[in-house]
Amino acid sequence: MQNETGTSKAEWHKSDTNCSALVPVKRGKSLSQLMKTNHKRMSRVLGFCLTLGTEDAWYEFSALAAVRLTELERAALAFAALYSLEYEHAEMTAAAVIGSAGDPPPSFLGGMVDARLWAEWANRSELKAYALAAYEAMSTQDQARFYQHISEVEIAA
Known part of the structure; x- marks a missing residue:
């Protein structure tokens, strides 16, 4: 048939x-x-966090992820979450985690003191950006002196 x-x-x-x-x-x-046992557990924790939606729940998720997931798995999870966001929101989120000093404040205590205080809070990209911008804004003579200074510090170390 x-x-x-x-x-x-x-x-x-x-x-x-x-x-x-x-x-x-x-x-x-x-x-x-x-699925691995730790992945099952983290799936449940994620569900709880999404349901509760509280800041405390997400901090707990972070703590449990550090214990139950590898660094590579956490990095992939962070990448996927940041990649799903609009650029500005992803940048703000990453800065909130990594830390950010924002723009340097006006100098009240005398240049170097304020600069060093700001630099303690700045993240790596901020330090590099402001260092390069400051170097480029210097006169040729100041650039040469600065280069000599950092060369001497490097040799001394």
């Missing part, structure tokens, strides 16, 4: 629907059976 695809009921075909009960079903392991 033939069905609408032109194959007999004895021959199983992908589009057969009349005799799908006769098609043997290969039962494999479910995804949850293949």
Whole structure:
């Protein structure tokens, strides 16, 4: 006997629907059976955090992730989350985690004291950006003196 695809009921075909009960079903392991225990736990924790939506819940997620996930897994998770955001929001989120000093404040205590205080709070990209901008803004003579100073410090270290 033939069905609408032109194959007999004895021959199983992908589009057969009349005799799908006769098609043997290969039962494999479910995804949850293949998952690592720590991944299952973190999936549940993520669900709790999404449900609660509180700052405390997300801090707890962070603490548990540090224990249950590898650094590579946490980095991939962070990358995926940041990649899903608009650039400005991703930048603000990363700065909140990494730390950011923002723009240097006006100098009240005398240049170097304020600069050093600001530099303690600045993240790496801020330090590099302001250092380069400050260097480029210097006169040629000041650039030469600065280069001499950092060369002497490097030699002394």
